[in-house]
Every structure is written in structure tokens, then in C-alpha cells.
Amino acid sequence: MIFLQLFLTFLKAGAFTFGGGYAMISIISASVLSYGWMTEEELLSFLAVETVIPGPIAVNMATYVGYEQGGFLGALIATIGVVLPSFVIILIIASLLKNLMKYAGVQAFLGGMHPSISGLILATAATMGLKIFFGLKTVESALHFDIKSIGVMALVVAISLTWKKIKKKEISPIILIVVSGVMGIILFL
């Protein structure tokens, strides 16, 4: 039952997406890969396409995977699934538990998640980097250096560090996306 699978997969992702959309990538990619809804390459290129669509990653991902697996209804069901947990939780907090955040136990529970969320997000970046820069998907894959991708990364890092030094604030991701897109056309065409 594809609709139920979609709903439950994205419901779980919605319920555990703490700390912004990037933390969700590792949760959702495990299910998406194990159901065979996407290959690893498709997932990586989807994440690139997703950055140029406005809105939360969670919604974009649910819409795309849902559409691919179950058409319009699939897209709708997956999106409702991913939004539902936060909708219900915020409603409960807004109506009943306005002081929830003031309980020390709740803060300890949520505060304890932050280090693991940070670890999760950094590990997501590291595994994507291993795949794209060195061709390392599993321990058995042969090492293959992608000099062009490493070059684009060096440029992106250099631009953002220089920007921070001169302008004293973070560069907009939009500029980095445009620069890396242009570099992609120059290097990979």
C-alpha cells in the first residue's frame, strides 16, 4: 500500500526533524533508499534541485517523492504526513502548554538532542562529501578523486570566508548557489 507507506515514512521524518531541514536528510534518505524510491545519485541531484525551490526541504522532498510514487495524491499525502506532527505539537503547545519550555526536564530532553542533531547534520555533509569528492559510497568502493568537484568546493569556501572577513556578515546562500551553478556549467558540460 504505497499511500500508507508514504504517509508513515514522512510522518516519522516530520516527527523527528529537529533543528531544521538538513537534519531530516539522514532520516528520510534511509527510507527512500531502502524502499527503492530513489537511487543515491538521484537523491544527491534532487538535493541540489531542491535548494532552488523556496520552502522547507521537508515539504519539497515529500512533494517530489510522493509525486514520483503516487502522483498528485501521493504528493499530497506525503506532504500532509510530514507537516502533521509539527502542526499537532504546536497546536498543543499554543493551546495548553504555553509554559512547557520553562520546565527544566523538558529543556534537558531537548537540549540533549542538540549535540546529536549537530553530529547528524555534519555526518550527512561528510558522507555526501566522501561520495562526491572521493567516490566512497561504502568501504568497498574504489577511491576516485573528483578534482572538479573539489575545486568548486574550494571556491565556495574561499568566497564565503572572504565575504565574512570583508563584510563582517554571512554570505547569502543564493550567491553561493549561483556561483556553483555557473562553475558546474563551466566544468561539467
Added chain:
Amino acid sequence: MGKNKNGLGLFLNIFLTMTKFGFFAFGGGYAMIALFENEFVSSKKWITHSEFMDVVAIAESTPGPIAINVSTYVGYKLKGFWGSLVATTGMCGPSFLLMYLVSLYYDQFMANRFIYAAFKGIQVCVIFLIASAGIKILKKIKKTPANLSVLIITGIGMIAVSLFSLEISSVVFILFGAAVGIAVYLIDSKKKGRA
């Protein structure tokens, strides 16, 4: 607003405001907080500054996209359940529609070799954006031994899961972190109790 303040006009106002944000929600939830504050607190006066700060703290620490959490809360505050439903739908609508349109033509779109090459470059940028999001959270964490151990165990654990194709869900690591957080809190409060 005048006489529309409590009628259907307010629902429409909530919906259109959230839709507008939904269309311009680039750069993740954190980037939107400043825009939200400007609109909800300064310009529309839907919510006071201190309540807004509370909402942001709640939105950051509850699951789900921050932008959606904030809009659900603001919608509820203005018009109860239906207000929150209208606000959440307004916020998600644009990305749903745009992503749906892209999905319809995704394969043709990616078959274009210019577009394909551009997105190969953007893939690299995505790694950078994800890493900087992780570092941003890392900077906010108190550097206690417990927190650093959780961070390192999760980080190395998740890389191992991917390289060795293990079947461990990242949810396990998140719950592990929460359990450590509670354990540290219980031990600390016991110590304080004795002193």
C-alpha cells in the same frame, strides 16, 4: 484592516501573508526569522516581541520546519484552530505547488545538459550549506563532556552507518542524545539536592 479585523478578512490576511513568505522562503528557517519579526511584530502587530521570541524558541526545539511551526503558532493565536490551519496551508502551499510543477517535468528538465551540469556544481554547494548548518548548531552547544561525547558518537556513528550500509536509524541517535541530556540533568539535580 478596520472592520475586517475579526471576520473572514483576517483569515484571508493570514493566508496571503503566509503564502507570501512561502514563496520567498529561501535559505532555511533561520533566515526567515528576521522577516517574520518585521511582519508579525513591527508591521502587523499580531504578536508582541517577547511572545515572538518565545515562539521562536519553541519552533526551534520542536520537530518540524521552523517556518511552519512559527506560522502554525501565529495562526492559532489570531484565530484558533482554523487560523492555524489556514496559516500552515498558506506557508506550505507555494513550495508544494512549485515542487509539484517541477516534479511533472523533472526528467525532461534534468535531461538538459546545461541544467544537469549546473546542478552538479550546486550539489557541491549543498554539502557546504549542510556543513555550515551543522557548525551553526555546534557553536550554540555548551561544550560539556557529555555533549561532546554525544556529538562525536553520533557523527562517527552516522558516517559508519553510511559506509558499512548498517541498518541503524538516525532517530536512534537523536533519542540517545535526549536520554543523555535527561541523565545529566537528573545527576546534576541530585548533586544539588545533597549539597
